[in-house]
Amino acid sequence: MNRPRKKDTHLPQCVYHRNGAYFYVKRGKWTRLGATLKEATAKWASLYEGEPGSMAALIAKALPVICKGKKPNTASQYRHAAKKLSKIFAEFRVEDVQQKHVAGMKLQLESTPNMANRCLSVLRLVFDFAVENQLIASNPAIGVRRHEEQKRKRLLEWGELEAIYAASGDRLRAIIDLALRTGQRIGDVLKIRRADLTPEGIRFEQQKTGTKITVAWTPELREVVERAKKLNQNIRAFTLLHNRRGKPPDYRTVREQWVKACRRAKVSDAHLHDLRAMSATWAKRQGLNATPLLGHASASQTVRYLRDRDSTVVEGPSFGQSKDLLDKAGGNAGK
Numbered sequence: 001m002n003r004p005r006k007k008d009t010h011l012p013q014c015v016y017h018r019n020g021a022y023f024y025v026k027r028g029k030w031t032r033l034g035a036t037l038k039e040a041t042a043k044w045a046s047l048y049e050g051e052p053g054s055m056a057a058l059i060a061k062a063l064p065v066i067c068k069g070k071k072p073n074t075a076s077q078y079r080h081a082a083k084k085l086s087k088i089f090a091e092f093r094v095e096d097v098q099q100k101h102v103a104g105m106k107l108q109l110e111s112t113p114n115m116a117n118r119c120l121s122v123l124r125l126v127f128d129f130a131v132e133n134q135l136i137a138s139n140p141a142i143g144v145r146r147h148e149e150q151k152r153k154r155l156l157e158w159g160e161l162e163a164i165y166a167a168s169g170d171r172l173r174a175i176i177d178l179a180l181r182t183g184q185r186i187g188d189v190l191k192i193r194r195a196d197l198t199p200e201g202i203r204f205e206q207q208k209t210g211t212k213i214t215v216a217w218t219p220e221l222r223e224v225v226e227r228a229k230k231l232n233q234n235i236r237a238f239t240l241l242h243n244r245r246g247k248p249p250d251y252r253t254v255r256e257q258w259v260k261a262c263r264r265a266k267v268s269d270a271h272l273h274d275l276r277a278m279s280a281t282w283a284k285r286q287g288l289n290a291t292p293l294l295g296h297a298s299a300s301q302t303v304r305y306l307r308d309r310d311s312t313v314v315e316g317p318s319f320g321q322s323k324d325l326l327d328k329a330g331g332n333a334g335k
Contacts (some may be wrong), residue, residue, distance in 0.1 A: 005297065006283055011064055013303065014026055015033065018249060020033065020034075020035060021035050021040075022034055022035075022036075022037065022039075022040030027303070030195045037064060037065070037068075037200070041060070041061045041062075041064050042294075043065075044272070051324075052206050053095075053105060054083045054092070054093055055085075055086065055089035055090070055092045055093065055094055055096070055097065056086045056089070056090060057073075058083050058129075058130055058135070059088070059089075059126055060082075061129075061151050062125070062126045062129035062130070063078065063079065063082050065129055066078060066122070066125040066129065067079070067124070071207065071208060071209075071210070072207060073207050073208050074208075078118075078122050080123055081115070081118045081119045081121075081122040082126075083120055084115070085105075085119055085122060085123055085126075088105050088108065088119075089105075091103075093290060094130060094135055094136060095135075095136060097127075097139075097140050098140050099140045099143060099144060101140070101195060102120070102123060102140055102141045102144045103144050103303060105119065105120075105123070106119075106144060106147065113147035113148070116146075116147050117146045117147055119161060120141060120146060121146075124139060124141040124142065127139040127140060127142075131243075133307065133334050144169050152271075152274075152277070154271075154274060154277075155278065156267075156270060156275075156278050157272075157275050157276065160265070160267045160270065161269055161278070162178075162259050163176075163265035163266070164176075164258075164262055164264065164265045164267055164270065167260075167261040167264035167265040168255065168257070168258075168261040169261075170231060171231055171241065171249065171257075172257050172258065172261060173242065173252065174224060174227055174228040174231065174242060175189060175190070175249075175254060176275060177220075177223075177224040177227075177331055178192070178224055178225075178228070178241075179275040179276065180216075180275055180278060180279050180281065180282075181218070181220055181221045181224060181279070182202060182204070182215045182216070182279070182293075183276060183279040183280055183283065183290070183294050184215070184275060184276070184295075185206065185207070185208065185273070185292075186202055186251065186254065186272055186273065186275070186276075187207055187208075187251055188204050188206055189241070189253060190241055190248050190254065191207070191239065191248050192239065192240040192241065192251050193238050193240065194237075194238060194239070195239075197225065197240070198214065198218070200214050200216060200220070201214045201215045201216040202214065202215050202217075202218045202221070202225070204295070207294060207297050208299050211295035212292075213292065213295050215293070218294060225240065228240050228241055229329070232244060254272070255272055276294070279293070280293065280294055286296075298334040308313075313321060
């Protein structure tokens with residue numbers, strides 16, 4: 001499995017920027033693509049991503065440009081969507097794509113509305129790139145509406161979590177405990193460094209938003225961290241939850257471990273990201289403000305994470321004693 005990039009995350013796979021030029025690196029061989037990003041992506045697209053004028057070539061050429069300056073998580077999602085789009089439009093030339101074909105792509109992916117919407121967003125950006133470079137006159141993705149994404153309502157029951165926890169290994173248990181007690185995304189939990197363990201609490205800089213927060217120490221949180229420190233004690237590392245190579249755990253590996261634990265626990269429809277929603281919901285139930293805990297700028301962003309299914313207790317208006325109404329009704333009944 002290839003290690004994820006730490007820099008130049010906007011560049012295509014196997015393309016690197018070194019000594020003022022861009023190179024395609026495969027099996028130790030360095031092929032020079034060009035001195036500028038525009039020149040390099042054009043040559044890379046023609047050599048490795050299909051014939052000039054094809055949708056695959058356009059997507060490959062536009063991807064580094066639309067990923068530039070994006071957060072690593074966003075750039076990764078864009079690349080995943082671009083790969084799917086290249087397969088869907090493999091037989092198309094750029095000028096042949098019409099709005100009906102874009103709508104067809106949306107319908108083809110309707111079983112996964114989030115992915116369909118992400119592909120639609122990336123396709124719009126790709127065609128914007130094509131319009132700007134005078135490859136086409138107009139953007140055929142404009143006017144195709146996104147799928148309405150349903151808010152996930154699933155809240156893990158405590159008994160379900162206990163079963164998953166019992167079926168998990170020591171590291172996954174530590175990850176679950178940290179996610180629940182900090183409310184952070186799994187990716188941010190996996191990257192906790194020992195330097196982030198400050199006197200005030202655990203310091204986070206969220207990968208997705210760049211928001212900086214510190215989750216204050218509690219006896220529970222300290223206990224989890226001390227337990228995590230004892231994992232692979234014979235290996236020195238900068239991160240808290242390092243693997244046997246001293247690196248942060250790979251997200252895909254952790255997700256696979258979660259899926260296996262859920263299967264052994266016989267718990268269905270349980271997502272690893274449900275831990276963040278569970279943390280926010282329990283914080284709200286305990287009278288805490290979940291918005292700063294999740295690192296959100298407003299409470300409206302937090303609402304989609306809350307899974308509190310308890311009915312709201314409300315108070316009706318007062319009309320005085322019912323006896324007064326009964327007396328009047330009884331007095332009028334004989335008239």
